[in-house]
Amino acid sequence: MPIEKGDFVLLDYTLRIKEENKVIDTTIREIAEKHEIKKERFEPRLVILGEGNIPKGLEDELIGMEEGSKKMIEVSPEKGFGKRDPKLVKVYSARLLANKGIIPRVGMEVEIEGKRGLVLSVGGGRVIVDLNHPLAGKTLIYEVKIVKVIKGINEKVKALLKRRLGDISDKTKVFIENEGKVLRLDFPFEVLNLSNLGQFLSLFLKDINKYLPNISVVRFVFEHVLKKSTEEGKEIKTEKGAIAKAEAQHQPTGGDNP
Amino acid sequence: MPIEKGDFVLLDYTLRIKEENKVIDTTIREIAEKHEIKKERFEPRLVILGEGNIPKGLEDELIGMEEGSKKMIEVSPEKGFGKRDPKLVKVYSARLLANKGIIPRVGMEVEIEGKRGLVLSVGGGRVIVDLNHPLAGKTLIYEVKIVKVIKGINEKVKALLKRRLGDISDKTKVFIENEGKVLRLDFPFEVLNLSNLGQFLSLFLKDINKYLPNISVVRFVFEHVLKKSTEEGKEIKTEKGAIAKAEAQHQPTGGDNP
Structure with a gap:
């Protein structure tokens, strides 16, 4: 069945810049290693057709494809x-950047005016920064x-959960x-120790x-x-001992007494 | 029925140091205001008899009391x-403390060797610090x-939950x-945004x-x-718009593409 808008798709892709014939991103470990691309995880990426999270030219071409099929998309x-x-492409005074704690060098990525930019040149107290998206003006070739x-x-x-919480989704029952x-x-239970859990789950809810x-x-449980068995009784006792102190510290009433 | 070991009791108390006839802690707002004692909340404190979280001399005397009864305990x-x-009571070199970022003054509380101490005197490059508990050596009078x-x-x-999570327990169903x-x-749901939630709930579990x-x-839900009603449809749409950016930032695969 051809893919249509609204479908959830797991996509393998390799992205190369046409003009430079340079591979800059991929979901496949072997290709990444060959091109020295570093990433935390290599696995197909969730794409929801019509979500607008990927370039329009790519999304348009995915529609109508079928499970298992491949395509080269320009x-x-x-x-x-x-x-x-x-x-x-803007000119800044080196002093202004220095005031922000930035000592610019050519090729360095800096953050200015809320945007990321690339330092193109430094000299004579002037710094030239390119605030264009690194892929602006490039023709992209996706092998998908x-x-x-x-x-x-x-x-x-599960797929929506995975993109918010990563591998934790594997241990979650739906x-x-x-x-x-x-x-x-x-x-x-340990998932409750994750910092920003509430924030991630709010995004998941949306x-x-x-x-x-x-x-x-939606009910998160x-x-x-x-542990109740006699064998583990000893272990629990030790834990309790350690807790006595923690309790004292966490008393909401604070203080040392009564 | 007289209180016995293991009982859960809500206790009002006022604590005074006998030698100085000085009130230093209380659960009662009016008394606190009179004696300029600052605290986040004024409410009876949970005491579990035998838990060892309060001084032994106090705990011993609570046993056998009845609900509603009062007592003065020395x-x-x-x-x-x-x-x-x-x-x-220890002598430290002022230089050693300075190296730790402490510039001592008399009456100041400092933390040394993992203990809290009170600076008794400063002079001639020497600092005398009392590492005894502030209430060590004092006779205490509790009105309970x-x-x-x-x-x-x-x-x-509910009472156990309250001492870990404070007022949130009021909004929790058991x-x-x-x-x-x-x-x-x-x-x-908002409770998931609490930092250190997992830590507090672990203590509660113990x-x-x-x-x-x-x-x-124990199941935490x-x-x-x-929101699904048509009236709120607009509001949700706006939220979604805001989310598009957040999504891009939270992509676990990171990067700018595909």
Whole structure:
């Protein structure tokens, strides 16, 4: 079945800049190693067609492809990261940058006016910075493969969770209850120790709201089984000893007493 | 019914140092204001008899009291915060403290060797610090009232939760399921934004394990109801717009593409 707007797709891709014939990104480890591209993880990437998270020229060409199929897609700057804007090549005084704690060198990435820029030249107290997107003005060539079209609601939930929480999603159980209206996610208790968990889950909730609109309630469950067997009694006792101090420190009433 | 070991008690108290006839701590706002004692909250404090979180001399005297009763309790240093140890009054070189970023003045609290101490004198390059507990060697007088003896398991859970999470416990629903074996706590979703939530709940779990040993499973539930009504459709749309950027930033694969 051809892919259409709204579909969830796992995509393998390798991206190269046409003008320089240079590979700059890929989901495939072997290709990355060959081109010295460093990344935390190599796995197909979730693309939701129509989401607008990838360049329009790429998205347009994915529509109509089928699971397992491959394609080479050329994306013009207009449908990629835009044309280069000469006005975004700006001149700054070296002193101004120094005041911001930046000692510029050619080729360095700097952040100015909320944008990332590339230092093109330094000299005579002047610094020239290119604030264009690094891929602006480039023609892009994507070699893509539709690894999978995700169909089931449970799998869609898992995929959305994965892009917010990474591998934790593998340890999470997904349940759809109440005729599809309630989504329950069972996490290992340790996930509660993740910093910014609330923030990530809020983004996940917005995804659910947008892409799985039948779901009206999401329930996040963190379960902990307390160890009760006699064998482990000793271990627990030690833990309790350690806790006595922690308790004293965490008393909301503070202070040393009564 | 007289209080016994293991009971959960809500205690009002006012603590004064006998030698100086000085009130230094209280659970009662009016008394605190009179004596210029600052505290975040004024409410009876949870005491679990036998827990060892309060001085032994106080704990011993609470046993046998009844709900609603009052008492004045004198606690000797031996059964309070210990005798003063003259060896814990130590001399440090001012230079050594300066190296740690401490510029000592008399009466200042400093942290040395993992202990809190009071600067007694400064002069001639020498600093004398008292590392004894501030209440060591003092006879303490507690005026106490047993505000409540907590009996029900739900109420005990709430009280334990309150001392870890403060007022959030008021917005939490407690359910005891499966013949008392499963404890379920329903929190508002926003609680997930609390920093160190996992740490606080771990301490709570140790309390449950210790004081409510019949419970073998604890389930923390955070529920979010997604807004679906047409009236709110507009609002949600705006939120989604804002999210497009956040999404790009939070892509686990990072980078600018494909």
